[in-house]
Amino acid sequence: MSNLSSMPIADYREKYNLTALLETGTEGGFGVSIALRAGFKRIYSCEIVFDLYNESMEKYGDKKEVHLFYGSSLEVLPAMLDLVQEDKVLFWLDAHMTVDEKGLYREEDRFPLARELSMILGRRDCKEDVFLIDDIDLYTEGFGMSEILKMFPNHFYEMHHPTESDKTLMLFPNI
Numbered sequence: 001m002s003n004l005s006s007m008p009i010a011d012y013r014e015k016y017n018l019t020a021l022l023e024t025g026t027e028g029g030f031g032v033s034i035a036l037r038a039g040f041k042r043i044y045s046c047e048i049v050f051d052l053y054n055e056s057m058e059k060y061g062d063k064k065e066v067h068l069f070y071g072s073s074l075e076v077l078p079a080m081l082d083l084v085q086e087d088k089v090l091f092w093l094d095a096h097m098t099v100d101e102k103g104l105y106r107e108e109d110r111f112p113l114a115r116e117l118s119m120i121l122g123r124r125d126c127k128e129d130v131f132l133i134d135d136i137d138l139y140t141e142g143f144g145m146s147e148i149l150k151m152f153p154n155h156f157y158e159m160h161h162p163t164e165s166d167k168t169l170m171l172f173p174n175i
Helices: 007-014 032-040 050-059 073-083 115-125 145-152
Strands: 021-024 042-047 066-070 091-095 130-133 157-161 166-173
Touching: 007 032, 007 091, 021 032, 032 042, 032 050, 032 066, 042 050, 042 073, 050 066, 066 073, 073 091, 073 115, 091 115, 115 145, 145 166
Parallel strands: 021 042, 021 091, 042 066, 091 130
Antiparallel strands: 130 166, 157 166
């Protein structure tokens, strides 16, 4: 899994006038912490593992910029998207399998990226948004990078890979 700390998030925020970060997979709150330091006005993050969600609530629950959601991205993404309708958003999508609080993979959510992207693109005009899609190398069959790029005709892409086994697809608006 890539880490936002290895990317110039504050530069992206400034260059593209981004006001919100929406993250799928809070985990230990690393993305939230980096988004706060980068100066995002609003930060939305969801976590499916209850203990990790609670840990993040303890860390960030008093921050007015931070809005945390408990549940799978597929369950809570519609509510999160309702809150960013007026924002230019940096989407930090953790594209790999989701786990429940018991640490088990839910078969129907193993690869949520296609449904997440369809949900996002169906609910907002994303031509000014930035997308960072972590773990893109997991999508080697079926829905993959070529399908994603077709969904974003107004964006250009770059790959970020701090290690050979860790790849993040970055989609930027053509401005």
